[in-house]
Amino acid sequence: MPVFEYAPAPESRDLANLKPSYRPFIDGEFVDGGGEPLKTVNPATEEVLAEVSTASAADIDTAVKAARKAFEKTWGPMPGSERAKYLFRIARLIQERSRELAVLETLDNGKPIKESRDSDLPLVAAHFFYHAGWADKLDYAGYGPDPKPLGVAGQIIPWNFPLLMLAWKIAPALATGNTVVLKPAETTPLTALVFGEICQQAGLPPGVVNILPGAGDVGARLVGHPGIDKIAFTGSTEVGKLIQRQVAGTPKRLTLELGGKAANVVFDDAPLDQAVEGIVNGIFFNQGHVCCAGSRLLAQESVAEELLDKLRHRISTLRLGDPLDKNTDVGAINSAEQLTRIRELADSGEAEGAQRWTSPCPVPDRGFFFAPTVFSGVHQSMRIAREEIFGPVLSVLTFRTPDEAVAKANNTPYGLSAGIWSEKGSRILWTANRLRAGVVWANTFNRFDPAAPFGGYQESGFGREGGRTGLEGYLSV
């Protein structure tokens, strides 16, 4: 019998308008950075995409000064209704250029085009639209009659959702009247720099948004800079702790959105086929490079085996490969370093006695790829149940009673998200009340909306992004 072989359906990479070099965006202009230039790589092919000029200490000074000046002279004093116009304009420009940005994001990050096109970019635009709506309504947001912006926000974002994390940081900061110095991740700076072009197109006053590519040292200098009033960081718990130490004792405000090891709890009365979809979406979306990924599946023992069979069947249909192909479900791991880390942790799972199952999907010879992997027979004491793997690796644990499910789900240093699968409303509410996580999804997973606050407990950080609560992080209230 013939097999249904889908022909390759690649999106054109020309749409990305890729340039050979990119430069920092400071005070409304693209300028040569004084730092050591870096090369950004397409993780799916390992080819160098572009050379990126990075920021030196002097560049950071210039950017912070520009942001301060813009805050004092133009952006801060501007009426909210005027700021809203700029934000709406940015949102519309993002929509207009969304194909270009989606392709560029996929080239630089390795995520499948269908995700950058259908998830990332619509959400990026939505965040700007949503926060544009808030800009002139802050007096009515419940923070008192006249909440004030903080000043200059230093923002550091990760490589898993380069443009979306930029939107999560920049949109609320600008809506509330702050100005911004943002450092994109070392491996994925390109879309952030194209966002600089969008700021120019929108006629945003110089200095309101500054974008400084670079590695951890640029981030550290930014965090330590005395001209910054607020630090917002999304990234690893390890770096988050360093930042918290560095900021301690200074007047700087801080929000941290860090790692996670979310439990996805499947009760025996769950809609199993949809639970399987939710589990797949929870851990294999964006190759598992999601801080709120549902990386620990907690399955009730009475359905665990059936659920696992269905899950393996489903995972076998995931198509791994060229991220620009519209039929690709799982793209490339963002960097060689991350791939090494995933491999190391997966090997530890095997060494500790968990049963490893890997999808039989073909894996490309070139590029950084890791086939979807499921560990069953996992226990809370194993590394793969405790540490964030940040890759397409699912750890499956079982439980017998709702109390045990809650106990195991909460038995983690993290607390960013959780999922519950049950057809019984009362059980969903009972469980949700007991899970210590910033977001609890019921019968779905990895759903985002600009109006829904997002953030963590414990080692997953503090502060919220999105919604009315998210505005508070950028206001003096």
Next chain:
Amino acid sequence: MSAPTLPAALADATRDDASLRRFLHGLPGVDQVGVEARATALATRSIKKSSKLWAIDTAISMVDLTTLEGADTHGKVRALTAKARRPDPERPDTPQVAAVCVYPDLVATAVDGLKGTGIGVASVATAFPSGRSSRQVKLADVALAVESGATEVDMVIDRGAFLEGRYGEVFEDIQAVKAACGDAHLKVILETGELVTYDNVRRASWLALLAGGDFIKTSTGKVSPAATLPVTHVMLQAVRDWFTTTGELRGVKPAGGIRTTKDAIKYLVAVHEVAGEQWLTPELFRFGASSLLNDLLLQRRTQHDGHYSGPDYVAVD
């Protein structure tokens, strides 16, 4: 009343009305939002070039070319059989359709028109499309079809009985029809548009499989909504789960409202990824359609010729 091949747990489920109800209501629920989201997401697969051509040919070979009108005549059925034999006269390499589907009184004409082709003759028996008659009448309907030479019988279930929770009655109806079919294949029409919820679709699917239906079919084509992608997803999950439990392969047939090649390909992708590639054969998947075939033929020509030829280039029968 259970079939001998069933594993103990399933055989037990059909012991009496109460166990049947317990079993059907014990099946995992279907989350409406989830199944619709999955169906929408899977429908965005990009199929082109060689895979599209393969999909078109496969879809043609799965078509049950259908005419089910009060105004059907022997002439209309003869025209349809001619089309089934040679869907595209200018392109003899075009695959034949799977079957021609007519009312029982026209089966003999269809059989005659398809002699020697290997194309099946399907007939909608059992008081189609409402299913509202006595079992006696339904069985007489089936007998007429089978005696006239139908190789496939498409029966409708009594949706009233199902919705009233009289599962045992529906089960026995299907069993009785299956017995009356003899060697003919039995397709059980659930009329999912009248069952409304996905939970009901899943229960009715299992009921039909337990009672021995060779195929589960979405619709009569007389009720809106007819076939939809999410409903077909639920039914594909049912036959896949049935295979996992019993090792038996049963088929799925969406019918009604599938008119374009683009739609047909979305269904094939669902067959491929929800049930598995084993189901990508006319033995296990059919399209109940009358106008779909022409669009498939036009798209087939477009793929081969590199340009679109227009509706006047295919037969309108």
